[in-house]
Amino acid sequence: MGLMSSYRLRLRRKYLLLRAFRRRRQLKPVVNRMATCPRQPILLFSTMRNERIRLPYFLDYYRKLGVDHFLLVDNGSDDGTREYLAEQPDVSLWTATAGYKQSRFGTDWMMHLLRRHGSENWCLTVDVDEFLVFPYCETRSLRALTDWLDSSATRTFSAMLLDMYPKGPMHEQPYREGRNPFEIAQYFDSGNYVIHRNPGLGNLWIQGGPRARLYFADQPKQAPAMNKIPLVKWHPSYAYVSSTHMMLPRGLNLVFEDAGGEKPSGCLLHAKFLDTFAAKAEEELQRGQHYAESHEYRAYREGLTRERDLWCNWSEKYINWRQLEILGLMSKGNWA
Amino acid sequence: MTLGIVMLCHTALHRAAQVARHWAVAGCPVVIHLDRRVPDSDRAELVAALADLPDVRFSARVACEWGTFSLVEATLIATTQLLRDFPGADYVYLTSGSCLPLRPVAELQAYLAAHPGTDFIESVTTADVGWTIGGLNKERFTLRFPFSWRKQRRLFDGYVTLQRLLGVRRRIPAGLVPHLGSQWWCLTRRTLDAILQSPDRARHDRYFRRVWIPDESYFQTLVRKVSAKVESRSLTLSKFDFQGRPHVFYDDHLHLLRRSEAFLARKIWSDADLLYATYLAPADPAAARPEPNPGKIDRLFAKAVERRTKGRPGLFMQSRFPTKARGGNRAAAPYGVFEGFADLFEDFHPWLTRVAEARVHGHLFAPDRVHFAEGETIFKGGLSDSATLRDYNPRSFLTNLIWNSRGERQCFHFGPNDAQPITLFLAADPNATLMIVSGAFAIPLWRSGRPVADIRAEVARLQKIEAEFIALLQAPETKARVRLWSLADFVEDPVEPLHQIVDDLNPRASHRMTELPRMVDLTGFGNFIQELRNQGMQPVLMGDFPTEIDRTQLRDGPSHPKQAK
Numbered sequence: 001m002g003l004m005s006s007y008r009l010r011l012r013r014k015y016l017l018l019r020a021f022r023r024r025r026q027l028k029p030v031v032n033r034m035a036t037c038p039r040q041p042i043l044l045f046s047t048m049r050n051e052r053i054r055l056p057y058f059l060d061y062y063r064k065l066g067v068d069h070f071l072l073v074d075n076g077s078d079d080g081t082r083e084y085l086a087e088q089p090d091v092s093l094w095t096a097t098a099g100y101k102q103s104r105f106g107t108d109w110m111m112h113l114l115r116r117h118g119s120e121n122w123c124l125t126v127d128v129d130e131f132l133v134f135p136y137c138e139t140r141s142l143r144a145l146t147d148w149l150d151s152s153a154t155r156t157f158s159a160m161l162l163d164m165y166p167k168g169p170m171h172e173q174p175y176r177e178g179r180n181p182f183e184i185a186q187y188f189d190s191g192n193y194v195i196h197r198n199p200g201l202g203n204l205w206i207q208g209g210p211r212a213r214l215y216f217a218d219q220p221k222q223a224p225a226m227n228k229i230p231l232v233k234w235h236p237s238y239a240y241v242s243s244t245h246m247m248l249p250r251g252l253n254l255v256f257e258d259a260g261g262e263k264p265s266g267c268l269l270h271a272k273f274l275d276t277f278a279a280k281a282e283e284e285l286q287r288g289q290h291y292a293e294s295h296e297y298r299a300y301r302e303g304l305t306r307e308r309d310l311w312c313n314w315s316e317k318y319i320n321w322r323q324l325e326i327l328g329l330m331s332k333g334n335w336a
Numbered sequence: 337m338t339l340g341i342v343m344l345c346h347t348a349l350h351r352a353a354q355v356a357r358h359w360a361v362a363g364c365p366v367v368i369h370l371d372r373r374v375p376d377s378d379r380a381e382l383v384a385a386l387a388d389l390p391d392v393r394f395s396a397r398v399a400c401e402w403g404t405f406s407l408v409e410a411t412l413i414a415t416t417q418l419l420r421d422f423p424g425a426d427y428v429y430l431t432s433g434s435c436l437p438l439r440p441v442a443e444l445q446a447y448l449a450a451h452p453g454t455d456f457i458e459s460v461t462t463a464d465v466g467w468t469i470g471g472l473n474k475e476r477f478t479l480r481f482p483f484s485w486r487k488q489r490r491l492f493d494g495y496v497t498l499q500r501l502l503g504v505r506r507r508i509p510a511g512l513v514p515h516l517g518s519q520w521w522c523l524t525r526r527t528l529d530a531i532l533q534s535p536d537r538a539r540h541d542r543y544f545r546r547v548w549i550p551d552e553s554y555f556q557t558l559v560r561k562v563s564a565k566v567e568s569r570s571l572t573l574s575k576f577d578f579q580g581r582p583h584v585f586y587d588d589h590l591h592l593l594r595r596s597e598a599f600l601a602r603k604i605w606s607d608a609d610l611l612y613a614t615y616l617a618p619a620d621p622a623a624a625r626p627e628p629n630p631g632k633i634d635r636l637f638a639k640a641v642e643r644r645t646k647g648r649p650g651l652f653m654q655s656r657f658p659t660k661a662r663g664g665n666r667a668a669a670p671y672g673v674f675e676g677f678a679d680l681f682e683d684f685h686p687w688l689t690r691v692a693e694a695r696v697h698g699h700l701f702a703p704d705r706v707h708f709a710e711g712e713t714i715f716k717g718g719l720s721d722s723a724t725l726r727d728y729n730p731r732s733f734l735t736n737l738i739w740n741s742r743g744e745r746q747c748f749h750f751g752p753n754d755a756q757p758i759t760l761f762l763a764a765d766p767n768a769t770l771m772i773v774s775g776a777f778a779i780p781l782w783r784s785g786r787p788v789a790d791i792r793a794e795v796a797r798l799q800k801i802e803a804e805f806i807a808l809l810q811a812p813e814t815k816a817r818v819r820l821w822s823l824a825d826f827v828e829d830p831v832e833p834l835h836q837i838v839d840d841l842n843p844r845a846s847h848r849m850t851e852l853p854r855m856v857d858l859t860g861f862g863n864f865i866q867e868l869r870n871q872g873m874q875p876v877l878m879g880d881f882p883t884e885i886d887r888t889q890l891r892d893g894p895s896h897p898k899q900a901k
């Protein structure tokens with residue numbers, strides 16, 4: 001990496017920071033309860049739209065995990081999402097009516113809030129359908145993990161996205177509010193993830209899972225990225241480059257070991273493939289507000305109309321983090 | 337017998353207060369050293385919390401930085417105060433704010449009373465220590481370390497290199513033999529007095545001020561000079577990871593800690609409510625302790641370090657992606673690759689499945705689709721049979737396949753008709769066993785019965801591909817096990833190579849192979865090769881194949897293969 005390309009990355013980072021700063025006025029505060037936070041809180045950041053049905057379980061899940069405060073952006077919901085969130089005692093809420101796409105799919109908003117409220121705290125940036133699983137998460141809280149990362153002078157923690165799906169057509173098992181989505185979407189693909197190293201930013205580019213297997217078999221390059229770095233001890237100079245897939249400065253992307261060992265990592269269980277998915281896919285396609293001209297959603301619609309079951313003979317049924325560890329999807333690293 | 341406790345604290349002061357109270361209630365005087373950088377408000381809170389305990393004192397404060405003399409200084413100050421304020425104390429135990437007593441204080445007191453005059457301190461000569469950070473042990477004592485290892489790493493490393501280069505050495509004070517060991521010790525008043533009031537104290541302190549990580553060497557070295565009886569082990573259980581950071585104990589370690597023999601453990605996570613509640617509860621003499629088994633803790637942490645430094649070979653995932661030199665070209669388990677055999681034998685596939693006790697796939701890298709064993713369209717782990725997906729990243733495809741089916745030997749066919757990019761990986765993978773009958777790809781073409789003029793170009797194309805593959809395998813960088821026969825050699829004596837294959841794949845097979853696969857009838861193949869030559873091609877990979885023309889000189893015209901039954 002020469003001086004020139006380092007400088008180019010620096011310019012890119014500055015551009016992303018500026019972008020986020022300029023879009024700060026798109027965020028209108030609804031309620032700010034940051035003052036109620038304890039010292040050194042663990043914060044969760046998320047943007048959402050019309051996710052009312054998922055919220056109770058989502059908030060509950062992360063509260064139990066040890067998140068102290070939620071900083072959320074509501075992107076023009078009309079299903080009561082905003083009202084519900086505004087009532088929660090540990091939520092600070094903003095609304096944004098501007099286009100999701102124009103704000104880099106919410107990343108600009110997230111980055112502004114991260115910089116403003118997250119600096120020098122551990123910040124978890126996830127979607128409302130992503131559920132973090134990390135080593136020992138049944139017996140140790142998120143605070144145990146962040147304390148340990150602090151003591152190892154590590155500022156980022158990687159958690160690969162793991163698509164979860166039900167057996168049989170999605171509409172057969174409707175999701176009900178408050179329910180654990182993984183009682184329905186119990187299955188996942190355990191070993192079909194392909195990895196490329198991204199030479200510019202140094203991160204790993206992981207693709208695979210049921211989406212690549214079914215929707216992108218003919219155009220694997222277009223398959224969605226599964227690598228994510230959702231947990232970061234934020235600093236005002238940091239930037240998310242594309243969703244939470246990769247970061248700048250690029251040293252933050254070195255969440256993997258290249259000398260043979262394993263660093264600790266987790267998984268984000270992805271509860272996308274529920275009965276709510278068909279309606280969501282249709283809505284998003286109409287809005288045209290998603291990545292690559294909603295290419296992904298187009299592929300899903302085609303897949304959906306053919307009533308394809310994501311489940312196959314080799315699908316694994318989810319048990320716990322230890323199972324994911326044994327399968328090699330995540331690692332304890334040297335955390336014992 | 338009175339045991340005094342020195343506690344070095346800087347965070348989680350509410351836990352330190354709990355532990356200090358535990359000691360004090362059991363009759364141990366405590367002197368707490370608080371890092372100078374702890375805010376005064378926190379200090380006031382701690383002082384207030386312990387105000388009802390007359391035997392808990394606070395020492396003068398020093399700002400402590402890891403790896404520097406400040407930690408020794410803090411210890412010296414607190415120890416001096418303890419010896420002065422509590423003249424009855426016979427033993428001093430150095431602990432930290434995140435230490436937790438694992439056994440009742442009375443047990444510890446009884447143990448020390450039973451070993452009067454013994455100093456419990458790990459103290460090992462530099463030549464014998466196994467733990468080193470940054471590759472320094474002896475040099476900790478002979479170089480100078482004015483820079484912080486944590487904050488000025490480059491300067492630190494640069495200055496070490498420079499001193500090595502210049503051959504600069506500090507002289508170790510006369511009479512001192514450098515020793516290293518865990519910083520958590522339990523020493524007698526006599527020994528401490530001898531160290532603290534030594535006429536050489538100023539000289540020693542001056543020297544150790546420039547030693548690196550003196551808290552692991554100051555007392556460990558000096559104790560050898562003054563102590564009558566050193567028991568070289570720490571009574572505190574403390575494990576370090578590969579970067580020299582202490583492992584942390586959580587609630588889920590309770591069952592392991594119960595089996596430890598140590599009196600204290602470090603370090604305990606400050607929110608480990610269960611551990612604190614369990615071990616700070618009043619001792620219940622009736623409670624039976626499980627059989628001690630300290631090896632279990634050792635194994636747990638040793639495994640964690642191995643996971644971090646070595647990982648699981650053949651696994652490629654979000655937090656393990658080794659470079660080629662560090663295991664990036666290695667699948668998780670041995671596997672067999674067969675080139676040419678399926679062309680030469682009619683029933684090679686079922687035969688191999690039987691004798692090798694392995695999962696035998698077809699051509700995994702076939703151009704149309706992935707031919708998994710038993711014609712499955714999806715294989716273990718959700719691997720798809722789509723050729724496009726496979727060719728997008730053939731290396732990931734193969735390493736996934738081998739990883740997903742650990743515990744079961746995998747074999748597959750390969751040939752010049754298949755997608756070739758994987759050959760680079762195959763050649764460099766020490767887990768690959770490649771069995772190749774070169775030139776056998778011509779057999780199906782010959783048996784197709786098409787005129788030689790039509791298939792000549794095809795034979796030439798395949799021969800070129802196979803020749804490139806073989807050249808790759810014969811390069812010095814190749815790590816795979818390669819067994820290569822030319823078709824002619826193989827046909828001459830097929831039994832021995834087949835035995836060899838079975839031995840390679842299934843070395844523990846008790847029985848010798850009794851059945852052999854059925855070979856295609858090759859009568860006329862020699863003529864076919866000659867015909868190719870006559871058409872201007874040069875078949876080389878098949879070896880020196882005898883032509884029937886030599887034997888039956890009367891036959892003319894292109895030879896046609898006899899279809900084997």
